[in-house]
Amino acid sequence: MAQEAADLPPRELERRGREEFRAGRFFEAHERFEDAWRVSTGPEKLRLQGLTQLAAGFHKLLTCGKSGRGPRELLEKAREKLGDEPGLQAAIAQCLEALAAGRVPAPPAL
Numbered sequence: 001m002a003q004e005a006a007d008l009p010p011r012e013l014e015r016r017g018r019e020e021f022r023a024g025r026f027f028e029a030h031e032r033f034e035d036a037w038r039v040s041t042g043p044e045k046l047r048l049q050g051l052t053q054l055a056a057g058f059h060k061l062l063t064c065g066k067s068g069r070g071p072r073e074l075l076e077k078a079r080e081k082l083g084d085e086p087g088l089q090a091a092i093a094q095c096l097e098a099l100a101a102g103r104v105p106a107p108p109a110l
Helices: 010-022 026-038 042-064 070-081 086-100
Strands: none
Touching: 010 026, 010 042, 026 042, 042 070, 070 086
């Protein structure tokens, strides 16, 4: 974790991760979510792990393509951990359906 990130509260790190995700910078989003995850506890930690996996899944889609298990497995794990966010869970389910149909899914809105 960079020193700058270490000085920020988890909510700010998550906000920055969401900005990076919306901009299509999935690796950077993954890093910010992971920074927030490291300093969080309880249910918040699990939710941030789900966001980290979501960003990592879309990063893998960009770097590895839609074939292979990596992106799908990360999106499935993210969906499991984001149970408190039904809208996001539904969006991830649509992404998984697109992958199963051989299409590259659009990232969900964060």
